[in-house]
Amino acid sequence: MPHTEREELTPEESDQLLLLPGGHPPLWNHMDSIGSVRLRQREGAPGCSQEGLPCPSDSSELVLECLQQFKVTETQLRQIQASLLGSMEQALGGQASPASAVQMLPTYVGSTPHGTEQGDFVVLELGATGASLRVLWVTLLGIEGHRMEPRSQEFVIPPEVMLGPGQQLFDFAAHCLSEFLDALPVDKEGLQLGFSFSFPCHQTGLDRSTLISWTKGFRCSGVEGHDVVQLLRDAIKRQGAYSIDVVAVVNDTVGTMMGCEPGVGPCEVGLVVDTGTNACYMEEARHVAVLDEDRGRVCISVEWGSFSDDGVLGPVLTTFDHALDRESLNPGAQRFEKMIGGLYLGELVRLVLAHLAQRGVLFGGCTSPALLSRGSILLEHVAEMKDPLAGAARVHAILRDMGLSMGASDAELVQYVCAAVFTRAARLCAAALAAVLARLQHSREQQVLQIAVATGGRVFERYPSFLSILQETVMLLAPECDVSFIPSVDGGGRGVAMVTAVAARLAAHRRLLEETLAPFRLDHEQLAAVRAQMREAMVKGLQGEASSLRMLPTYVRATPDGTERGDFLALDLGGTNFRVLLVRVTAGGVKITSQVYSIPEYVAQGSGQQLFDHIVDCIVDFQQKQGLSGQSLPLGFTFSFPCRQLGLDQGILLNWTKGFNASDCEGQDIVCLLREAIGRRQAVELNVVAIVNDTVGTMMSCGYEDPRCEVGLIVGTGTNACYMEELQNVAAVPGDSGHMCINMEWGAFGDDGSLDSLRTCFDANVDQASINPGKQSFEKMISGMYLGEIVRHILLHLTSLGVLFRGQQTQRLQTRDIFKTKFLSEIESDSLALRQVRTILEDLGLSLTSDDALMVLEVCQAVSQRAAQLCGAGVAAVVEKIRENRGLEELTVSVGVDGTLYKLHPHFSSLVAATVRELAPRCVVTFLQSEDGSGKGAALVTAVACRLAQMAHV
Ligand code: G6P
Ligand code: BGC
Ligand code: BGC
DSSP, rough: OOOOOOGOHHHHHHHHHOBBGGGOGGGGGGGHHHHHHGGOOOOOOOOOOOOOOOHHHHHHHHHHHHHHTOOOOHHHHHHHHHHHHHHHHHHHOOOOOOSSOOOEEEOOOOSSOOOOOEEEEEEHHHHHHHHEEEEEEEEEETSSSSSOOEEEEEEEEHHHSSSSSSSHHHHHHHHHHHHHHHOOOOSSEEEEEEEOOOSOOEEEEEEEEOOOOOTTOEEEEETTSBBHHHHHHHHHHHHHHOOOOEEEEHHHHHHHHHHHTTTOOOEEEEEEEESEEEEEEEGGGGGOOOOOOOOOOEEOOGGGOOOOOOHTTTTTTOHHHHHHHHHSTTSSSOOOOOOOTTHHHHHHHHHHHHHHHTTTGGGGGOOOOOHTTTTOOHHHHHHHHEEEEETTHHHHHHHTTTTOOOTTTHHHHHHHHHHHHHHHHHHHHHHHHHHHHHHHHHHTOOOEEEEEEESSSSSHHHOOHHHHHHHHHHHHHHHHHHEEEEEEEGHHHHHHHHHHHHHHHHHHHHHHHHHHHHHOEEEEEEHHHHHHHHHHHHHHHHOOOOOSOOOOOOOOOOOOOSOOOOOEEEEESSSSSSEEEEEEEEEEEEEEEEEEEEOOOOHHTTTTTHHHHHHHHHHHHHHHHHTTTTTEEEEEEEEEEEEEEETTTTTEEEOOTTOOOBTTTTTTTTHHHHHHHHSSTTTTOOOOEEEEEEHHHHHHHHHHTTEEEEEEEEEEEEEEEEEEGGGGGOOOOOOOOSSSEEEEEEGGGTTTTTTTOOOOOHHHHHHHHHSSTOOOOHHHHHHHHHHHHHHHHHHHHHHHHHGGGOOOOOGGGGTOOOSSSHHHHHHHHHTTTTHHHHHHHHHTTOOOOHHHHHHHHHHHHHHHEEEHHHHHHHHHHHHHHHHHTTSSSSSEEEEEEOOEEEEEETTTHHHHHHHHHOOOTTTEEEEESSSSHHHHHHHHHHHHHHHHHHHHHH
């Protein structure tokens, strides 16, 4: 029945075709000759089954039945491939129940080697090769450099260490490390180590990995559920001989994949068959549910050893597999591995041989203590014995040493058993690899896949026949995949060093990032100091002493009492938008109609006359649109700049802020300037009643709903606060009863240098580039006009250090105001964080890695967190002042808030509230977001003024 071309065989026929390497006729063809082998056996030895040796036909049946069990058909292999693929995709999707049979563990390795990695690294390999660990010294010389042979040493791990307390195992590893390094002319300081830990782990970073469960002959206590990197660090510290920084932990499959010979790769699959078996591969990050990533790839450790879909594995598992599993350290676990891993193949052969001996088929029905003791046949024995050429002699030698006497054809039978177990392992491994290849086809939507698979582990290194059976079977199961198998270099040691180099680079970058952001991380003491300094500045400002807080009286003495009525015009200038509003105050509430107008930069920074003429143009346009032309409604003007008020309708502009710089305004009465502009415009009559700061407008607007609202807070383009102060404390205004709303102008807090200890070089850069350097220090650390710029300067700094964007500066990022503060709100939004970062930064012409994206997110978080905490420290100072003013044990007060940054940033408001709770624990503070802005507040102030004026006339 010689058949050449494989594909046209029917499944049944190909099932028959189980080629043994080296062109041996198919194993099964021997089945009919197995019977005849039997006749030549010896009678009556100790440990022999005396009663009725089976007759020749029975014994061949027995052998056939044994070997038949190890036969895995093509159909079964395809079922295993399909089921494993199903489990892989289920686990990738994050579907927890039913628990998928494989774990699909992200490894934080996001790219195959660049080849740029350089440096000397120590590599510690634990778990890949069973009862031994290996230490290597690997020197990477980057792209230009030639490959340097690593120095390595293997240490046998005593069985009691593999089964004892975890601390003992890690101390043993640390001891081996020192012993290895003692022999090398290396420094004792600053060594960087890559830890190849070949067990299933949940990784939460390149250097943080929690052991899920031991496999392969290990079962140390106190390690599962713990971070194995920390355990190694602690052991190295206890050893105390070397200061070694463990910068990366990788699974041996990853080391194998990353250790692919440069120039032949990149390998995108790492396949290990040593004592255990597993594979990793580069998956599209967007397909990994647990990762919040939509671009790039991530290496996934499949952990296929735990594949145990009883449906498809059940028929393949033999009685010997069940027996081996029952005796193993982890019964019921790693069932797939126990059919493939080198730790188990010898034991499977032993169990079959013992079974056949006890059934009188082999060794004359005699066993021996060695044959009956677990682990007495090792992988290398199996490989040697099955070797078609020298195998028979080895069989005799090995089994003689096990105290067994060989029958004439026993050697051949033993070879069949070895071949059956070995071949099944290779075919099952092929089915699993074919599942990974199918996953890669799905993941990359490629029908035809060309891929390089790095192979590692002693089964590959020592027994080439394993690879050829595997290769053949993969071609059968995945004919559309063009797979090249690349033996990994130095057993993956070099690959681990590659990952360590990447991790070392990232760790160095992380340290530089932490150093850069550390000044933004304010602790309780620093914030309490800001609160105290602000409190001191408030008191000085109220008493008219030198202070960076001007504490400007606003002539608003009361918050609305709800009796206000009428129609009012309101203007709202100074925020993101300039608005004109018609505010109708009735018993039923307040109805607002408004229109947003823009203030072009050339107007905001032009002449005062031009600015106010523009404002009147907008008012006239609004009146026309609202059919109010010719009506002279009382007008309230929210003018969000520092003004010394001499009365409700008199406000001398002290200085512009927030990018405004219109000439001939500072030192002028803004209401006059407006009235002059109205005067310049014929046929317009407006009755300007009040000028209020946006903080006051916001307080009044929220106070209309909640009378406890006695503080106004703006965190928008600029920032500021006002509050109801006891008139007796306001030196500038006569009277000592009642209250006066004070516009703190806290944007200028620290202009006297009192905040210099908190100012960073980035704050200085932003200040120097602003149109009012040295001014508005507090504002420039908090408000929307500046946070984006602070972030941009930090990104430029980190890029110059090579930490970000591979050190590539781009023109765009050097452009002022290109990084909008709203980007912070978008980037810090919980839902789409990393994707947002990517979109925003790619729009700025920056190509970035996922690590870059994470670092940009952290920069934004640090800058906005500092801003919110400083703002919270300010509010704490204000509410504490009110509480002490009133000699209260506890104060309940509301704060009316407005401003784009406060409203749109996902965490700003909660960080402010948390800081206030921390720094003013005796104040119960409610933050009320103003819905209608301060225009409504200006109208209410106007309404109160009109009511008071009417009462005065009555
Ligand atoms: C609202 C208020 C304005 C205030 C502004 C501040 O719009 O009505 O009076 O100036 O908030 O926030 P912004 O983010 O616009 O600067
Ligand atoms: C472990 C894997 C490892 C494989 C090969 C298995 O027992 O669970 O993490 O990659 O052995 O060493
Ligand atoms: C101004 C304040 C204003 C704040 C919020 C600051 O720049 O000086 O008057 O309240 O911005 O808009």
